[in-house]
Amino acid sequence: MQQINEILINGAISILVILLGIAVKAIKEYLVQKGGEKTIKIVEILAKNAVNAVEQVSAETGFKGQDKLEQARTKIRSELNKYNIHMTDSDLDTFVESAVKQMNDSWKGE
Template sequence: MQQINEIIINSAISILVILAGIAVKSIKEYLIKKGGEQSVKIVEILAKNAVNAVEQVSAETGYKGEEKLEQARIKIRAELNKYNIGMTDKDLDTFVESAVKQMNDAWTEK
């Protein structure tokens, strides 16, 4: 029974990762059409920096899950405003999730 649960959980995680990849690709294509490739690169860099910053201070601040996501959004929005780049929370969350996945992948490879 436990093995079946593990298989189901692993399958669900795999499907979510695939869907997140598709969402990131779609959003990137949309943003490239709308604002250009430079805007996408800026958002990706800001997302990575915000995720790293929030992760580093989360032990001290006690932020967990949704609170960490909200803090990352706040930091990214502040910088996006400087570049006059607008983005919905849903699109922003996709970039944050992508940055988190990249960070987790890098962590597990070590």
């Protein structure tokens, strides 16, 4: 029973990772059409920086899960406003989740 649960959980995680990859690709294509490659690069860099910043101060602030996501969104949105770029929360979440995955993969050495 334990092994079946592990297989199901691993399968679900694999499917979520694939779906996240598809979502990031779709959003990137949309943004390339709408604002060009420069916009994507700006959002990716800002997401990566915001995730790193929030992660570094999370021990001191006590932020967890959703609070960390909201902090990252706020930081990214304030910077995007400087470039006159506007995105929905779900689009920002996708970039934040992608940055978190990249950070976790680099910590694991993958």
